[in-house]
Amino acid sequence: MAFRDLIDDVDDTVFDVLGDRALIEGREVQGMFSAPWLQPKLGRMTTALREPHLVIRVKDNTGVETRQQVELPLAPEDGGGTYTITSIEPGGDGLVTLVLRKSA
Template sequence: MAFRDLIDDVDDTVFDVLGDRALIEGRKVHGMFSAPWLQPKLGRITTALREPHLVIRVGDNAGVETRQKVVIDLPAEDGGGTYTIASIEPGGDGLVALVLRKTA
């Protein structure tokens, strides 16, 4: 079995068990959502602000384009809600980061 096949098996398990559920234009995907404004504070200084993002697998990226709607299925306190894809950043490692912007 090739290394890439082994990693695909690991990714299947990780994303299915630990992934956050999201809808991209109504299509269900599992990814790893991060909202940097929810990161821990260090003393009185908050950590650097960045855009929220959803990391998905390359196979789930087919048909994904900027300006599409993404709904993160988490409580609002954890960053859940509706976002718009601002940019798509392939990582070269089988994963793609969707940089998001919160919609009103």
């Protein structure tokens, strides 16, 4: 069995057990959602920018484009809601990061 096949099996298990369910334009995928707080400094002023993102597998990225809607059926305190994809960033490791912006 090739290395990539082994990693794909590991990813299947990890995403199934630890992943978050997401709907991208109504299509269900498993991903890892995160909404970290970034606080870049502009001079002495600290900003509070939030850059939520969803990490999915390359095989789930087919047909995914910027400006599509992502729905995360999580509690609001965990960042659940509807988002718009603002950029797609392949990691070169079989994973793709979808950078999100909260929809109104």
